[in-house]
Amino acid sequence: xxxxxxxxxxxxxxxxxxxxxxxxxxxxxxxxxxxxxxxxxxxxxxxxxxxxxxxxxxxxxxxxxxxxxxxxxxxxxxxxxxxxxxxxxxxxxxxxxxxxxxxxxxxxxxxxxxxxxxxxxxxxxxxxxxxxxxxxxxxxxxxxxxxxxxxxxxxxxxxxxxxxxxxxxxxxxxxxxxxxxxxxxxxxxxxxxxxxxxxxxxxxxxxxxxxxxxxxxxxxxxxxxxxxxxxxxxxxxxxxxxxxxxxxxxxxxxxxxxxxxxxxxxxxxxxx
Amino acid sequence: xxxxxxxxxxxxxxxxxxxxxxxxxxxxxxxxxxxxxxxxxxxxxxxxxxxxxxxxxxxxxxxxxxxxxxxxxxxxxxxxxxxxxxxxxxxxxxxxxxxxxxxxxxxxxxxxxxxxxxxxxxxxxxxxxxxxxxxxxxxxxxxxxxxxxxxxxxxxxxxxxxxxxxxxxxxxxxxxxxxxxxxxxxxxxxxxxxxxxxxxxxxxxxxxxxxxxxxxxxxxxxxxxxxxxxxxxxxxxxxxxxxxxxxxxxxxxxxxxxxxxxxxxxxxxxxxxxxxxxxxxxxxxxxxxxxxxxxxxxxxxxxxxxxxxxxxxxxxxxxxxxxxxxxxxxxxxxxxxxxxxxxxxxxxxxxxxxxxxxxxxxxxxxxxxxxxxxxxxxxxxxxxxxxxxxxxxxxxxxxxxxxxxxxxxxxxxxxxxxxxxxxxxxxxxxxxxxxxxxxxxxxxxxxxxxxxx
Ligand code: FES
Numbered sequence: 203x204x205x206x207x208x209x210x211x212x213x214x215x216x217x218x219x220x221x222x223x224x225x226x227x228x229x230x231x232x233x234x235x236x237x238x239x240x241x242x243x244x245x246x247x248x249x250x251x252x253x254x255x256x257x258x259x260x261x262x263x264x265x266x267x268x269x270x271x272x273x274x275x276x277x278x279x280x281x282x283x284x285x286x287x288x289x290x291x292x293x294x295x296x297x298x299x300x301x302x303x304x305x306x307x308x309x310x311x312x313x314x315x316x317x318x319x320x321x322x323x324x325x326x327x328x329x330x331x332x333x334x335x336x337x338x339x340x341x342x343x344x345x346x347x348x349x350x351x352x353x354x355x356x357x358x359x360x361x362x363x364x365x366x367x368x369x370x371x372x373x374x375x376x377x378x379x380x381x382x383x384x385x386x387x388x389x390x391x392x393x394x395x396x397x398x399x400x401x402x403x404x405x406x407x408x409x410x411x412x413x414x415x416x417x418x419x420x421x422x423x424x425x426x427x428x429x430x431x432x433x434x435x436x437x438x439x440x441x442x443x444x445x446x447x448x449x450x451x452x453x454x455x456x457x458x459x460x461x462x463x464x465x466x467x468x469x470x471x472x473x474x
Numbered sequence: 475x476x477x478x479x480x481x482x483x484x485x486x487x488x489x490x491x492x493x494x495x496x497x498x499x500x501x502x503x504x505x506x507x508x509x510x511x512x513x514x515x516x517x518x519x520x521x522x523x524x525x526x527x528x529x530x531x532x533x534x535x536x537x538x539x540x541x542x543x544x545x546x547x548x549x550x551x552x553x554x555x556x557x558x559x560x561x562x563x564x565x566x567x568x569x570x571x572x573x574x575x576x577x578x579x580x581x582x583x584x585x586x587x588x589x590x591x592x593x594x595x596x597x598x599x600x601x602x603x604x605x606x607x608x609x610x611x612x613x614x615x616x617x618x619x620x621x622x623x624x625x626x627x628x629x630x631x632x633x634x635x636x637x638x639x640x641x642x643x644x645x646x647x648x649x650x651x652x653x654x655x656x657x658x659x660x661x662x663x664x665x666x667x668x669x670x671x672x673x674x675x676x677x678x679x680x681x682x683x684x685x686x687x688x689x690x691x692x693x694x695x696x697x698x699x700x701x702x703x704x705x706x707x708x709x710x711x712x713x714x715x716x717x718x719x720x721x722x723x724x725x726x727x728x729x730x731x732x733x734x735x736x737x738x739x740x741x742x743x744x745x746x747x748x749x750x751x752x753x754x755x756x757x758x759x760x761x762x763x764x765x766x767x768x769x770x771x772x773x774x775x776x777x778x779x780x781x782x783x784x785x786x787x788x789x790x791x792x793x794x795x796x797x798x799x800x801x802x803x804x805x806x807x808x809x810x811x812x813x814x815x816x817x818x819x820x821x822x823x824x825x826x827x828x829x830x831x832x833x834x835x836x837x838x839x840x841x842x843x844x845x846x847x848x849x850x851x852x853x854x855x856x857x858x859x860x861x862x863x864x865x866x867x868x869x870x871x872x873x874x875x876x877x878x879x880x881x882x883x884x885x886x887x888x889x890x891x892x893x894x895x896x897x898x899x900x901x902x903x904x905x906x907x908x909x910x911x912x913x914x915x916x917x918x919x920x921x922x923x924x925x926x927x
Contacts, residue, residue: 250570254744257571261737268730275722281714282500284700284830293605293817294826316651323654326646327663340759357760367635367663370760399760404779404797405639407762421764422636423780424862424872437873439779439796441786469643472652472798474788 221274226267233263329369329398329467331447335360337373337396337457344456347390350375353413357399360459368467370399370407371447373457374429376416383432388448388460396447397433398467401425403440405469418444442470500717501724502701510590511728515735516583517685523576524678530566532558533674535630535665535757546752555630555670556756563751570750574743581748582739584622584771587615591812595845597832599702600816601825607695612813613688617681622769624677627670631754633766635664640779644801649792664759704832711831767859777858778804781879804855811848818844839898847891854883 240256248256337345337358350356356373363369379392389395397418401408406422411429417436418427425438433444445467450460501507534554540547544564552560562569591611594600600608623641627634638660645656662668700715709716718724747753768776778800787794820826822840836842858879865872 244568247567250574251744253568253571254574254740258737258740258744261733261740265730265733265737268726268733271722271726272730275726277719277723279503279716279718280500281709281716282700284713284715291603291605293609294602319651319654319658323651323657326653326657365759367665367759400639403784404643404801406636406766407760409760409762410764421762421862422640422766423776424876425784435784438876439782439784439800441784441795468639469646469797470786470793470795471643471646471656472649472793472795474791474793 219274222270226270229263229267229270233260233267236260236263326466326471327368327468329371329463330360330363330366331369331371331459331462332360333459333461335459336452337361337371337449337459338364340364345373346456347394347451350394352377353411355411358396358457368400371396371463372399372408372411372418374411374418376430377413378416378430380430383434383443384430385432385446385448385464388446388450390449390451390457394449395429396449397427397429397444398447398463400444400467400469401440402435402442402444402468402470403438408444499697499720499724500700500715501720501727502703502717503723503727504704506590506593507701508731509586509593511731512735513583513586513590514689515728515732516579516586517689518732519579519736519739520576520583521682523572523579524682526572527562527569527576528678530558530562530569531555531628531674533628533670534667535670536667544752552756553630553665555628556751559629559631559751571740571743574746574748574750575739577748578739578742578746580622580625580769582735584618587618588771591615592845592849595812595815595841596835597702597704598819598829598838598841599832601829602820603699603828604695604702605816607692607699608816609813610688610692610695612809614685614692616809617685617688619771620681621677621685622771624673624681626769627673628677629749629751629754630665630670630757631751632757632761632763633754633768634757635759636762636766637768638664638669640801643797647795647797647801649798665757700830702830702832712829715830764862770856773856773859774808774852775801775805775855777855777861777879780861781855781858781876781883783880808848808852811844815841815844834901836894836898836901839895839902842898843891843895846894847887850890851883851887854879854886858883 236256236259240253240260243252243256338361339345339356339358342361342364344361345356345358350373352375354375358371358373359366359369373394373396376393376395380386380389380395384395397408399407399409401420401422403420403423403425406420408418408420408425408427410419410421411417412419416429418429418433419425420427420438420440423439425440426436427433427440427444428436432446435441435443442465445463445465447463448460450458452458532554536554537551538554538557540550540552540557540560542548542561542565544560547557547560559573563573564570594608594611623637627637642656642660645659646652648655659672660669701717703711703716705711706716718727742748767773779796782796782800782804785794785796785799819838819841823838833841835845858876861872861875861879864870865875868875
C-alpha cells in the first residue's frame with residue numbers, strides 16, 4: 203500500500219466518482235423488482251433453478267448498487283494512534299499462582315466428575331442374545347440352515363428384538379470349513395457361522411462380505427476380518443475379532459443361539 | 475451533577491466497541507479481512523436458512539409413511555426426520571433451495587474460518603495483546619466443527635448410524651471413565667429419538683448461542699485492540715492503526731460482500747445438488763455402505779482412524795487402541811498445537827512485547843516450522859480419509875494405499891517442517907530481509923493525531 207491511499211476523510215474519492223443517484227436508484231429498483239418476482243415464484247412453487255436464479259439476480263442487482271455506494275461514499279483510510287486503545291492481554295495477567303489454583307480446581311472437579319460418572323452411568327449396552335434364542339430375520343421369520351446359500355449373508359436378530367441395532371448378527375455360509383480359532387462347536391455343517399455385525403473398531407455395521415477370500419469387510423475404515431478363522435482381523439484398524447454367536451439347531455430344524463455372543467458387541471473401549 | 479447511569483453505560487459500551495467519536499473505529503480493508511468477514515456472512519446465511527428449515531424439520535426417528543411428490547420415496551415408510559427432509563426438499567416451496575443454500579453456506583463458513591486461522595498463525599497475529607482474541611477464535615472453530623458433526627446427523631440418513639457409533643467409540647476409547655461417558659451420551663439403541671434430540675438441541679440452540687457469544691467477544695476484542703496490520707512504508711503500524719471508519723466505508727463494504735457472496739451461494743445452489751436427500755437414503759439398522767465419509771472438516775479424524783495401525787496395548791487398566799490414538803490423541807495434539815502455540819512461542823523466544831505489525835510467514839523459524847508441520851499433518855490425515863476412493867481410482871489394493879499413507883503421515887510433516895525452518899533461517903540471513911526489529915522503527919507519518927478528525 204502506498205501513502206496515496208491514505209486520503210483526506212470524507213469528500214469525493216480521488217477517482218472523481220460522484221454519487222449518481224439515478225444509477226443507484228435504478229439498480230435498487232431492479233433489485234426490488236427481482237425480489238418481488240422471486241416472492242411470487244416462491245409461493246407459486248417454482249423449482250430450485252428458477253428460485254436460485256431469481257435470488258441471485260436480486261443479490262447481484264443489489265451488489266451493483268452497493269458497489270456504487272462503496273466507490274462513491276468513501277471516507278478513505280485514516281490513521282489512528284494505537285496509544286490508549288490497547289489493553290494488556292487478560293491471558294498475560296494469568297500468573298503462576300492462577301495456573302496452579304486453576305489446575306487444582308480442574309483436577310478436583312475432574313475427579314469428582316469421574317467418580318460421579320462411574321457411580322451413576324448405566325452399564326454399557328450389550329446385545330440381547332441368550333442360550334436358546336431363536337434367530338429371526340428383520341421380518342421376524344425363523345431361519346433354517348438351508349436359507350443361507352453358499353457365499354450368502356443373512357442378517358438376523360434374537361426373536362422379539364428384530365431390527366435392534368446392537369444385537370444384529372450376520373449368518374454366513376462359507377465355501378471352506380471353518381477353522382480354529384473359530385468356536386467350532388457353534389458352527390453348523392462346518393460352514394455356517396454367525397458373527398456380530400458391529401465392528402470392533404468403531405461400531406459401524408460390517409456390511410460387506412467378500413466371497414473370494416471369505417473376508418468380512420467394514421466400509422467405515424476398511425477393517426478386514428477372516429470369516430473362516432474366528433473373524434480375526436487381518437487388515438485395517440480393528441485389533442480384536444468380531445464376537446461369534448455359537449449356533450445350534452432346534453428340534454424343528456430352525457437355528458437358535460447355543461450361547462450368548464462370545465464378547466460384548468461393538469467397539470472394544472479403553473479399559474483392559 | 476453526576477452523569478446519568480444510562481449515559482455512563484452508553485459511554486462504557488462505546489469505549490468497549492471502540493465507537494467513540496475520537497479515536498474512530500478502524501476497519502481494515504484488503505483481501506484477508508474479507509475472508510474473516512466472509513465467515514460472518516456465511517453465518518448470517520446459515521442462520522436465516524437454518525431458522526426456516528427448523529420450522530419444517532422433525533427431530534424424530536418414529537416411522538412414518540411419506541406421501542408427497544418425491545417419486546422415489548412416495549408411499550415408503552421412513553424415519554420421521556428423514557421424511558421431513560424429503561418433504562422440505564420436494565413439497566415445501568423453496569425448500570430444496572433453502573437446504574442447498576444451507577449446505578453451500580456451511581462449506582463457505584468452514585473454509586473461511588480455516589483460512590482465517592491459518593493466516594493468523596502464519597503472520598503472528600495471535601501475539602500479545604491478542605492472545606485472548608486467538609483463544610476465542612479457536613473456540614469459534616471448535617463450535618463450527620460441532621455444527622458440522624451435528625448437522626450431518628439431523629437428516630437421519632444412511633450415515634447417521636455410523637457417525638453416531640464412531641463418536642461413541644471415541645468416548646469408549648478414553649481411559650478410566652470412557653465407557654461411562656459413552657454410555658451416558660450414546661447408550662441405547664438406534665433408532666431412538668434421544669440422539670436426534672441431543673443433536674437437534676445442540677445444532678439449533680446450544681451451538682448457535684455459543685457461537686454468537688464467542689463471536690461477540692472476538693469482535694469486541696479485535697476492535698478494542700485495533701486490528702494488527704501488514705507493515706507499510708508510510709506509517710509505522712506498531713504505533714498507528716490505519717483503516718476505514720465504520721460509516722460509510724465499512725458498512726457499505728460489508729453489505730456488498732453479503733449480497734455478492736449470497737449471489738454466489740445461490741448460483742452454486744442452482745448448479746450443485748448439495749446434499750440432496752435422494753443421494754443418500756434413510757437410516758437402516760445394521761446397514762452401512764462404501765464411501766461413508768463425514769463432513770470434510772472432520773476428514774482428519776476419519777483419516778487417522780483409517781491409517782493408524784491396529785494397536786492393542788494394555789498398560790495396567792488402560793487399553794490403548796487405534797481409536798484412542800486417532801480419535802483422541804492426534805486431534806488433541808492438533809487442536810492443542812494451534813490453540814497453545816502462542817504461549818509456546820512466548821516461552822521459547824522470551825518475547826513478551828506487544829506486537830501490532832504482522833510478520834512474513836517465514837520471519838520466525840519456530841513459527842514457520844510449527845504451522846507448516848501441523849498443517850501438513852492435518853492435510854495428510856484428511857487425504858487419508860479417502861483411501862478407499864483412492865484405491866478404487868488407482869486400482870491398487872486398499873491395504874497398499876493405507877501403508878503408503880502411514881509413511882506419508884510421518885514423512886511429509888517432518889520434511890515440510892524441516893523445509894520451512896530452513897527457508898526461514900535462510901531468509902533471516904539475507905541482508906534485505908524485512909524482519910527488522912520493529913521496536914527500533916521510528917514513526918514516519920506526521921503526528922497521526924493531527925490527521926484524525
Ligand atoms: S468401524 Fe469398522 S473399520 Fe472402523
